[in-house]
Amino acid sequence: MSLSHPRATRRDALTKLADFVPRAGRAYAAKRNYDHGPADRSNVSTLSPYLRHRLITEDEVVAAVLKAHSLSAAEKFIQEVCWRTYWKGWLEQRPQVWQDYLDARARERIRLLDDSALSARLEGAQRGDTGIACFDSWARELAQTGYLHNHARMWFASIWIFTLRLPWVLGADFFYRHLLDGDPASNTLSWRWVAGLHTKGKTYHARADNIATYTSGRFRPRTEELQQYAMPLEEELTQAPARWPAADNIAPDAKVLLFLTQEDLSPESWPLDGLDVAGVALFRPADAGSNQAPFVQAFKTAAIKDAGERAVSHWNVPAREIETAEDLAAFARERAADCAVTTIVPVGLLKPQVNTLAQSSAALGVPVKQIVRRWDSLFWPHARTGFFKLKERIPAVLDTLGLRPQGTLL
Numbered sequence: 001m002s003l004s005h006p007r008a009t010r011r012d013a014l015t016k017l018a019d020f021v022p023r024a025g026r027a028y029a030a031k032r033n034y035d036h037g038p039a040d041r042s043n044v045s046t047l048s049p050y051l052r053h054r055l056i057t058e059d060e061v062v063a064a065v066l067k068a069h070s071l072s073a074a075e076k077f078i079q080e081v082c083w084r085t086y087w088k089g090w091l092e093q094r095p096q097v098w099q100d101y102l103d104a105r106a107r108e109r110i111r112l113l114d115d116s117a118l119s120a121r122l123e124g125a126q127r128g129d130t131g132i133a134c135f136d137s138w139a140r141e142l143a144q145t146g147y148l149h150n151h152a153r154m155w156f157a158s159i160w161i162f163t164l165r166l167p168w169v170l171g172a173d174f175f176y177r178h179l180l181d182g183d184p185a186s187n188t189l190s191w192r193w194v195a196g197l198h199t200k201g202k203t204y205h206a207r208a209d210n211i212a213t214y215t216s217g218r219f220r221p222r223t224e225e226l227q228q229y230a231m232p233l234e235e236e237l238t239q240a241p242a243r244w245p246a247a248d249n250i251a252p253d254a255k256v257l258l259f260l261t262q263e264d265l266s267p268e269s270w271p272l273d274g275l276d277v278a279g280v281a282l283f284r285p286a287d288a289g290s291n292q293a294p295f296v297q298a299f300k301t302a303a304i305k306d307a308g309e310r311a312v313s314h315w316n317v318p319a320r321e322i323e324t325a326e327d328l329a330a331f332a333r334e335r336a337a338d339c340a341v342t343t344i345v346p347v348g349l350l351k352p353q354v355n356t357l358a359q360s361s362a363a364l365g366v367p368v369k370q371i372v373r374r375w376d377s378l379f380w381p382h383a384r385t386g387f388f389k390l391k392e393r394i395p396a397v398l399d400t401l402g403l404r405p406q407g408t409l410l
Helices: 010-023 026-031 048-052 058-066 075-092 095-114 116-127 133-145 150-163 168-178 184-195 208-214 294-315 325-334 350-363 374-382 387-391 394-400
Strands: 255-260 276-283 319-322 339-343 368-371
Touching: 010 048, 010 058, 010 294, 026 075, 048 075, 058 075, 058 374, 075 095, 075 184, 075 374, 075 387, 075 394, 095 116, 095 168, 095 184, 116 133, 116 168, 133 150, 133 168, 150 168, 150 184, 150 208, 168 184, 255 294, 255 325, 276 294, 276 325, 294 319, 319 325, 325 339, 325 350, 350 368, 374 387, 374 394
Parallel strands: 255 276, 255 339, 276 319, 339 368
Antiparallel strands: none
16 A cells, blocks of 8 residues: 655645546546545545645636536536535534534543443554454555545445444544545534434445445445444534624735635635735644644645745745744734734634634734635535535536636537
C-alpha cells in the first residue's frame, strides 16, 4: 500500500484538476462508485483534500469541468461537489448538532475508561483487526494514506455502527483524525446519515453483494459476516434551522490584513471589492490539529504556507504567523491596517478559537471582519432540509454565477 500523500499546494491541485477534467463527464458517472483500491483512483477526482481547504474552489472546479462537458454529462460530478456545500450549509444553520456531537464524543471517551471490552473492540476496529477483511483493509488504508473512496466510507461506517456495534461518534472521530479531507460538516453529517439520524429512519446498509460488485471482487464478504438489518439510531433533534451567517460591513476604502485560516486558502479569489491589502496574517492556533494524524497536520501546515506565499506574491505585502489577538493587533498597527478580513469560518473546531481571538482583537482596536463567497451565499439558503432541495437549484445557481457550458462539449 502506498504511503505517499498529496502535496498541499494550489499548483498541485490545479494539475490534478486538469488531469481529471476529461474524465469528469459520463465516464465519471458510470464508474464513480467502484472502489479499485489505493493503487487506482482513476475513476474519481481525489480533489477533496484541496477543496476541503479551498486550495481550489468549488466554482473554479465546476467552471473547468463545464468547459469540457455539458451540464447533463457532468451532472453527477457537480452534484458531488455540491454535497460538500450542502453539508456545510446545513450545519451552519444547525450549529447545535455539532455541539451535540462533541458532547457525545466526550461521554463515549469517558465510557471507554470504565469499559475495557468496548475499548478493546474500538482499538481492534481502528487497527484493522476485526476479522472482516474489507473493513480491516479500509481501516489500515485510512490510517496510512488519509483517504478512502466515498463508497468505502459508507460501507465502513455502516459496518462500524450496525455490525460492530461501536458508537458512531467514535467512528466519526476516527475518520476526522485521519482524513486529509476531514471536514466537520461533511464527516459528521455523513456518519449521521449512515446511522439514520440525518434523514430520520433512513440508514445506509452495507451488503455483502454490493461490496463484492463495487470492489470488482477484491473483497467478497460472507453474508453472515455483516449485520442483516440496519435499524436506525434515534435521538431528539428539536433545533430549527437558523439563518446562515451574513457578511460584515467593511468601509470601501479600508486598509486591511488578510486573516488566513485552514478553511479558505485561495485568498486571491476572496470577494475583497478593491480593499487595500496591507499584510497577510496566517492563523495557526497553538493546539490546532493536535489530535490529528501527523500527515494531516503536515498537509494543513503546508497548505497554509503555500497560501501565504501566494498572497505575499499577489499583493506584494508581508506575511506573519499569528497565534494570539496581541499578535494580530501588533501586526495591524505595524501595517496601519483598520481591520482584519477573513471568509466565514464555518462550524467546527476552529470556529470558537477564531471567535475568541476576534473578540480579544476587537477590544484591542482591530476588528476581524468576515466576508462570504458568492458560492456559499447562493447555495447555503437551499440547505435547510434534504439535499434534493439544493440539488434542484444547481442549474439556476450555476447560471447566476456565470458558470455555463462552453466550447466543444462531451
